Structures are given as structure tokens and as C-alpha cells.
Amino acid sequence: MNIVVCIKQVPDAKDVRLDPETNTLSREGVKSVINPYDRHAMEEGVRLKEEFGGKVTVVSMGPPQARAILEEAISCGADDAILVSDRAFAGADTLATTYTLSQAIKKIGAVDLVICGKQATDGDTAQVGPGLAVRLDMAYVTCVQQVSTVTDKVVVLERMMDDGYDEVEVELPALLTVVKEVNTPRFPSIRGLRKARVADIPSYTAEDIGADVAMLGLGGSPTQVVKVFPPEPKGDRTILTGSVDEIAEKLAEIFRESSIGG
């Protein structure tokens, strides 16, 4: 089974915060990491390969420094990695991103299964998986929480819904986006780390993937960000002070009023 996993480098969400005084993003100590959902996508790809044979190729579109997460993917069991990187890709919205990724994946050849994280934690759109499936003319299922059976024709899986889950049988080739419940990602192995150190990771440019430049980056993006501003803080608040007992008494009163009486 030929499996492609798409991953993205994102700022580590737990480090990102707003400076309350200047209302700007505090970058201090913000690391770049693999999008957390993509770790589960990688693990699922490697797990399925181990069970059913085949190969896992990890693809990331991003700036040159995204090579770091591709090396990490290899240390966690991926066979090959490809960086898709070109200044022409900058400013891409999800429509331009799915075009770029689909061109890169078509270059890889016949693919049976593409696995993506449900969404990336920087944009939180969850739109790239479905859009990519359309461009690759694949069936797709989002929010997969369990993959139970894989044959050479179909995959049987569970899709998380708002009110429970659906058991779904999907024809191959297919694209899946996965949620965290799908598996527990492994840590890099010593052998994997050694492999990652010497891995040959090609970098595809817009020309390499035969892309129509008009469909790339900012120019190929129908959506435009017209304004960026900090979220509004709420105005009035009361800070309760006093001894622990006094504070607890006031809290109990507020709780009674706003829940039971309210």
C-alpha cells in the first residue's frame, strides 16, 4: 500500500500568547513543531504500513525550515519525505494550498491512501484535507477516530460526528483526516534518528511539480485577509479579595445567584 501523509510545521500553541499590555503576540520561546494532529496522521500511516506492507511518504509544504519536521517524521518510521517549498507558495489560502499539495502528490505516482491531521493548529480551518481529496479525485472521510479494516479495495473506519460516530466503508484510493483518538503516536527510535540524519529529502519547487503559477500562493487564493486585530477584552470585572474564607463565602453566593436563581 502506497501511503502519503501530509504534515505541517506550526508554532507550538502552548507557547503562543498575547502580551496583555501591548496586545501583540509574544514570540519569546515559541518553538516550531509538527502540527499535533499530524503526529497522529503519521502514526496511522506507519501503523498501516507495518500491518499491510507498503511505503509511507511524508509531504510538507512550507518554508525551508520545515525540513526539520520531515526529518522527525523519518525518525518516527516514515520511509521517504518530500519538502514542497518555493517563495511562490507564500500567502496561499486553503484553495491554493490544496492545489500545490495535489500537484506534488501526483508527482509521487499511484497513491492508495492519503492521511492528514484533522486540521492544523495555526489556521484551524480543517479545509485542506477535503479540498486535497477533491483535487486528487479521491473519496474522503474526515475526523476518523478509528481505522478497523483495510483490504485492497476498501477501508472500514469510524468517523467522529457531533452526536456520536458513524461506521463508514470507503473505497480506495481515499483520503482520511484523523483526530487524536485514532492512535497514540510513537517516539523516534534510535534507528530512525540515525536514518533521519542521513536522509535525502528532496525539495520540490513550483516548476518541479508542474504548477500553474496563477494558482499558487497569494495570487491563487480567492480569500484575502483585509484586517488583523486583537480580540476585544471584556470591560468591567470585580476582583474578590480577603481571606480564603471570605472569598469562598462570596463565591458561594455568586454561584448560588447565577446558577440556581438565574
Next chain:
Amino acid sequence: MLIIDTDACIGCGLCEDNCPFDAIHVEEGKAVVGDECTLCGACIDHCEVDALTIDKEEVAGIDLDAWSGVWVYAEYRNGRIAPVTHELLGVGTDLAKKRGVKLAAVLLCESAGDVPAELIASGADIVYTVEDPALKDFTDDAYGHALEDLALKYKPEIILAGATAIGRSFIPMVATTLGTGLTADCTSLEIGDDGHLHQTRPAFGGNIMATIMCPNHRPQMSTVRPMVMQANESDASRTGEVISETIAPERLISRCRVVKSVYTESNQVNITEADVVVSGGRGLETAEGFRLVEELADLLGGAVGATRAAVDADWIGYPHQVGQTGKTVASKLYVACGISGAIQHVIGMKSSETIVAINRDEKATIFDIADYGVVGDLFEILPAVIEKLKK
């Protein structure tokens, strides 16, 4: 690409301070942009001397006037209209009025029954229905093709859907096949003076808000966060038109088959419908610490919520997660215990009526949105409150 007018640039560094990607730096008194730039435009908004611009070739636009009307995808599953549908009809009413066009709902299902009447009572002027056994279960390709075919036939200028599991799954397919823009998880929608739809959503992990437009393509498409928009008062005397549509059978053939649907969450963890939610975050420190939150919720007859950090630490399950990647709550009382107030969490609870925050860090941003704040040690305060409530 980002163009820096070096004559205009005064090297003040505002761009550097406001770049979410650490891509722009002041070197020798002038701003210099690096490869990390994603052209998000944050620097341009903060530049006080207009030294920054993004060079974008104007797309030869389509005929925007050929697209007219506001559409709402009416999500219907397991015999139930998703509540967000009514909220979409609420905001859709305002948008349609501003544009001077009609508001339509699109219903895809096996059998419509009384649903179109309910949609009209909620504000729809027109309801397009497609009734077909192939639409009994939700599959992305059948639903996507049906909505795509209707959109190409009627050419609406705006299509809204709920940012639900279903909406966020198949709407991106429709936007891709129509070759238009889609903005995910919007929290505010307005028609600007330019006549375009201004879509506002949290961006970059929710630490900044971004207003997004789709000026040269139609339809303008958004998924909208549930429990943010206001539904209209249902009015059974409203009248509207119901138009029954047929989709070509081959367009409704899906490569996915739903073997069975399992409904689990309705009674278990209904935090989205609870009057009281007591939530815990990293400040609870351990799974044992988190039990205090559960005890307080229990005493107040409320539900238990959690931040992503608490869920990631396995103190509680994902169905309890409140925030951008979890659920949105709008409770009467929201008690945030040991929660710093990352906007990813805040976006999911800030419309609650009364917000009480307890945190030992007086600078925690949760206090910015709280009605009542307590700066102190959770492990002293929570047990004391629990004692008082037990009396």
C-alpha cells in the same frame, strides 16, 4: 510578495513586534523581510508610515452580478435540524436585507416532512429541497455534489453552513469544486460598504482576529461557529416558497457507505446545553486536582468542562473540551479554574452570562473576560467553596 518602501520606512520596529511569524526584522534602520513571511498582512496594519504593501496581481474577476441571494445549508440529521441552522437563518436575514436579496435554505435529506415549514418560520424566504434515498446518510461526495449542482443552477452570492462535523467536512469540497474561497469557523459576518461579505474569525491559533473577504470569486462561503449567532424568533405565520429539486442519480453515488450511525453524546456530556459549566485547566496540576472541578460542578448541578491542556493530560475526555477545537458553551455561569485564558479556550466560552475565574497568576488573560476574578490558590479556595456549598 511583501514590498518595503525603504524611503518611507523609519525603522520603528512596529512590524517586527507584530509579525506572528518572526519574518520581518529591522536591520540597519530599515525593515527586511525573510522567507518565513506568509503574507498575512499583520505588519501592514501596524505600519504607521505606510511603508509596507503586498504586491498582488489583480485577478480578472468573474461577473459578480450574476450571483445573487443568500443561502443557508440546513443541516438535518437523525430527524433533527441542527440548532446552528436557525442561527444561520438569523444572521442570514440581516445579510439578505442588507443586500436586498432573498434568503434561501437548502435541505438535503431522504424525506423533508415539516422541515421546510420550520425553516420558513425561522426566516427562510425560499427552501430548496432535495429528497432522495441516497441522501439518507451523510456522505461527503453525495451531499457535496448536490449542493454544488444547486449552486451552479441558482448562483447564490453567499453560502453559509454550520461549522459542525458535517459542515466542516463537505463544505470545503463544494468550495474547491466551485473554485471559490471558504472561511472556516466564522464568529462574525457583515456586509461591508463595498457590498462584499466581511468574515471575521480567530486566526493564528486565535491570538488575533482576522477579517477575511473573497472579493473576486462567487459564491462567498463561510462555515459559522455554533452558538455565536442569534436565531430569529420562530414565526409560524411567515410564508415562503418550497422548491423541490432533483439531482442526477449518478451525482448522488457515493464512494463511501455508512454501515451504521451510533448516537452517544446526546445525554452524556451535554456541556453545550448546560446552565452551569465548571472548567479546569493546567492549574489543577494533576488528575486528582481535577476532581475538585468535578466535585464543584456536581454541587452546582452543572457540567464539567476542560481546556485542551487538561484533555491532553488525560485528566478528562475530549467530549468535555471547551474551545476552538472543542465545544462552544454559552452557560449562565462559567467557572474557570486554573485556566490561563488562551484565546483558543476563550472563544468557546466567552458568551457565557457570568464568568468567574480563579487563577494564581494575576496577569492571566482569563481575568480580561471575567465578571468576577479571584487571584489565589485553587487548592485552598475550591475546597473552601465546596464546604460552604455543602452547608
